[in-house]
Amino acid sequence: MWALFIMKNVKKQRPVNLDLATIRFPVTAIASILHRVSGVITFVAVGILLWLLGLSLSSPEGFLVASSIMDSFIVKFIFWGILTALAYHVVGGIRHMLMDFGYLEETLEAGKRTANIGFGITVVLSILAGVLVW
Structure with a gap:
């Protein structure tokens, strides 16, 4: 019975728009997607930052190596991106908590x-x- 119902509904010709370039997401959807992406970036960045911290605390030579790593423009740019992702994730999390607690409509x-x-x-x-x- 269910298989017949599913097959009957699957065969309907529905308009399907798979061109993502033509879809306009509302700002709330963009904020939600970016909050998830920033969470993933922050999660991955924790490992990188802990490795760099461990290297810097291992010995005076390790500190010099970590310091020289941080002098690179690319590493500074990545570090800035990590801080930006963390900031967005925290701001979005506070926004969600304020909504959950009833402080925002x-x-x-x-x-x-x-x-x-x-x-x-x-x-x-x-x-x-x-x-x-910088």
Whole structure:
């Protein structure tokens, strides 16, 4: 019975848009996707940062090696990206917690407004992280 129902519904000709370039995501969806991506980046970065910390604390020579690694422009750029991802993830997490605790409305308008505010705060924190790294 269920197989017949599924087969009947699968054969319907539905409009399918698989061209992702034509899909316009709302700002709330972009904020949600970026929050997940920043979480993955932060998770991976913890291993890299712990390795660098361990190297710097291992010996005076290890500190010099870690210090020379951090002098590279590419490494500074990656470190800045990690700090930016962490800042966005923290800002997005605070936004979600404020919504969960009832301090912010759970409406579409409030979601759009807080997502844009979160983006703005992250830009400011990213600039401050860039000043800190360089």
